[in-house]
Amino acid sequence: MYIIIAGAGRVGSEITKIMVDNKHDVVVIDIDPQVCNDIYSETGAMTINGNATTIRTLEKAGAEKADAILCLMHSEADNIACALLARKFEIPHVIARMIDPEYEDAYKMAGVTLIIRSIDLLTKQIIVELENPKVKEVAVIGGGKAQIYNIVIPPEANVSEKPIREIVSMEDFPNECAFMGIYRADEDEFIITRGSHVLHPGDNVFIISKSQYIKKASEILTARA
Secondary structure: OEEEEEOOOHHHHHHHHHHHHOOOEEEEEEOOHHHHHHHHHHHOOEEEEOOOOOHHHHHHOOHHHOOEEEEOOOOHHHHHHHHHHHHHOOOOEEEEEOOOHHHHHHHHHOOOOEEEOOHHHHHHHHHHHHHOOOEEEEEEEHHHOEEEEEEEOOOOEOOOOOEHHHHHOOOOOOOOOEEEEEEEOOOOEEEEOOOOOEOOOOOEEEEEEOHHHHHHHHHHHHOEO
């Protein structure tokens, strides 16, 4: 995945390190040349000393081929402007940090596909959104120690028609992930899961997990035969 990170503050720097470690192509834009030097030294990511609210800078960053852009600057106006320019380049994933809730409508009008409101949970939510968009975070519990996620079982999934007890017994399925429930929209039914329950295509599965384990669980649940 080709990712542009606009704004390399604490959150931007942390996400850059994680994305580089996970073998994504990352370009960081920041107006502070020292920040750019530090990011490059620490991660090896390409950095651009410039303003992410200008077309020229985004072109230099390769916006025309970007899969996602993260608007993580300290100004609402800058983040909104960056998101608007991202629409010109047809970047599919536009993620922005919102500081003031009064700007939510403005972010939506700018074409932001994911608005992050909670600074404490910012990094984890962005990583999940970028690396596995099939997973949706539903709730946070234990002060951010764990999350509840929703995953939709696709047609022809390997796990279709298998009981939960068999799935959680798979060698690669994380022990730290637990099934909580299944919602079946066609029957308008919510099921509190037991090991004997069988998964069907289209099931909305709810799992409780720490963020670092949900990617593997999602890969298993959405893999197709």
